[in-house]
Amino acid sequence: MNSAAMYPPSTAPPANMFNSVPGYEGTVAGGGGYLPPPMPMEPVAPPQPGPAPESWTIPSLEEDVAREAFKSFASSHCCYNKAPAKDGVITKMEPFNTYRYRLETFTESRWVTHLSCEIRVPYTSSIKDCHTCHASGTMPCEECNGNGHKPCWVCNGAGTKNGENCTTCNGTGKDNCRVCDGHATKPCTTCNGKRQLLTFIQLKVEWTNHVDDHLVQQDSGLNVDDLRSVSGKELFKNNNYLIYPLLGFPSAAIGEASDRLIKEHQSKFAQNSRILQQRQRVELIPITKVNYKWKSDTHVYFVYGNEHQVSADNYPATCCCVVQ
Template identity: 25%
Template sequence: MQLPQELTICLGAPVCDTGATVMEQGANSDHSAQSGPRDRSPQTYRNVVITDQMAADAIQRYVSSRFCCSSSTGEELVIKELTQIPLYRYRLESFTETRHNEKTSKPYTGQRIDGPDRGDPPQLWDIVVQTPNMFHEGSKRLPLPHSAVVKECHKCQGRKRCKCTGCGGSGQFRCRCSSRQRSKNKRCHACSGSGRRRCSKCSGRGRKVCASCKGEGRLLHYQQLNVSWKTLQSEFLSKPPAQESTFPLSLLQKVSGEVILKDDDMMLHPPATSAESSETANAFETVFQDHRKSCGSSCHILRQRKTVEVIPVARVQYEYRGQILSSHVYGREHRVYAKRNPNVLFCGCSVM
């Protein structure tokens, strides 16, 4: 049985001759709200059909890697029936920007103060922040205009130095030399027999430069705007036909397919049921709502991207050593799934 090397994806056509469900060809990746109408002409996509030869080679590799078989396995394996059951992976990505303010401070070294006397601090989303490339995550921190004020350092009360926490301000601490050493008149090299050692943290001064103000005595308090960009991503797979319900969909997470639709815009809308099945439309609607709920008043969706990928899957019935067997070949990597390992594949030798 010979199958075509290519699969044509055309708008509105429910089934192609190969048995593969077809889908609408959408806009390309740089489509925007201001662009013209989408190109809805039929498109041809390669690598979405598994041929007899592809299936035979994949099963031969699978058998050879798991069982003790001779090199003639490929000659003994004959494809009897191959049914295309391509499945689809749907992905929605939402590129979000999140903003929030937090109080912070730094040592005041005489720099210009942008305080409330210059005006009221702007609202959270009134500040213009340069956005990175879409769907590239990152973060940025910048001071909120007109929010700065200078105050005395709360830790050292403006003294610029604080009591050393290592020695409690005494500049020394008890040496750990043992009483046995002292009873034998053995002088400790660390304390020279005095029993007290100079604190190394403050060099014996008892006070250290304030860690908060770095010895300046004053702090510049201000509001800091924290901006982060992240991509929310959700994906789901189309369900196989009822007769293929035993095929584990989790296997498709480890293989690739071919992208047949990629659409991105400022804000996408759930697909219409006329273009896709009602089950797919409902799943997309749920994903859209989940992304919107994830973004509250402090988070905005800047752009969304929808991707549809077709993953080739084929059920293969083949004859091997006089028995009719069945397996699935899936993904562009042509991996093989066999629900049961047939006894006919064993050659009688033990595998350690």
Template identity: 35%
Template structure:
């Protein structure tokens, strides 16, 4: 039976969460507050002077004939096996209205920096610490591999390393096994520690087959030793602590559609478009001379939003573009009903939410 005088070490549970601070953190200049580091103020000022952005004159209406419009619908219905073919055969196109639709895209590529304490097992690796004060988080040179692509860089801040005894195991490198509380063996589950076969009578006691009559079985968690390796220090008993700098590069993208027809933005994001303008710079000035005034307004408003939204980041670069998307609204007559569908994108995709026979099950 279990020894009632054995008190398991209450610190030795199965909690392997590493501690987040050393016992005696060194107070470094400029690192009184860990976590998010705001960039120096004035980083994200927009350009004060208008950059002369010359745009080409647009006229990108895709001229479709009635035949083109019908072909597009036939192809669309063909892709949906349960759409009835009837309406395509019997429709009469009454109007075909092209429209200029534009997508304005703004991207701001930002950088944020933060610091925190991290630890790793200490196996006599070389500690570089000249004792000089560590550099300021924003003065450590880190550059992204590529602009407009999300990236994360982690690095050790120079002169912040120190070595401490591992608190979790008190420097032993191992901890009392949580499963057997350090005994190395556990009460046999088959005989409940009695050592006897369950139903044996009192005159002919038979030994428990599983524990050979001992009443105990070996603890598999610790391999019979009563100890398990400390996962925090990997058995080394010591930890190397240092301040870690996290640099995150993030591409923040927003867009706006100038559209006169009702069609979901998501469809327009995924069709082929024609790029008509693009510009990349440290800071962008809003487009002011696009023939569609909503594009000019969107450019100004999205740029303003980005300067506000990312004022706690450093904006490294900005890019914006205007894409032209051909859209044609087709009106047709089917069984004396006036219906519409939209042909969009350079590849002439069809959006037909009110197509009369969307499922063969409806044809009764």
């Protein structure tokens, strides 16, 4: 008789294994369960900015500062001749300051896993019968299909060879399974033969800071992507667990961006994460368009941000460098 028939097939952990743990009802054993966040809080209305005071304006960039920024820009490019930055004559400087609204939402996401030997959630441990071996502690040996023996490799199970009893199997035609040592079973690999399992909930926590920017369009001609890496003069900032859209700002585009981005973050993150904190800021980013002459031709470059970064897409004196 095949002893494998004595063992019922193994099963997965019961889906409702942790239904008795408060706060983890419906968690699926085996991992991947999502732990829903608590009810969302009401957003808190921040102090709203009034009319733009004179202190919000950024002083015009001085010509010497613009020239030094241009020289540093040219020196940082090995293929740029330094002459245009050094000898070019500045003819006009135009300010094109712009607003940037930035929303940050700091979230916590949680997942649960089970039957792990890592850090566990306190007070969720319990002892369960092993679902693989049904608390028997053993499973049929796969090598011999639970028989404890295999056909003799010398006589192929015939018991005789060349008309005589096989000396290897003493005429039985059987050879003890070397994997299970003839016992037909092996210790269960899930519970290591202990028949029971220590089960608990393991929690994975992930913190993420989601950041979105909105830059008010400006007519300087500078690529808006260049502005993402620089800072400006901070005009307004507030943070709370949940924030309220910005109202009454002198630029209507900033108020619209605040309302839109806050709604987007709520829609994206509140369903699958717990929002721990939000922050909104408004900056005034300085942009100066510099017109200059070099060798009787007129050219343009931009100086922008508190860092005085430079953009000059059509630098008039470049060469091709080949590194071998």
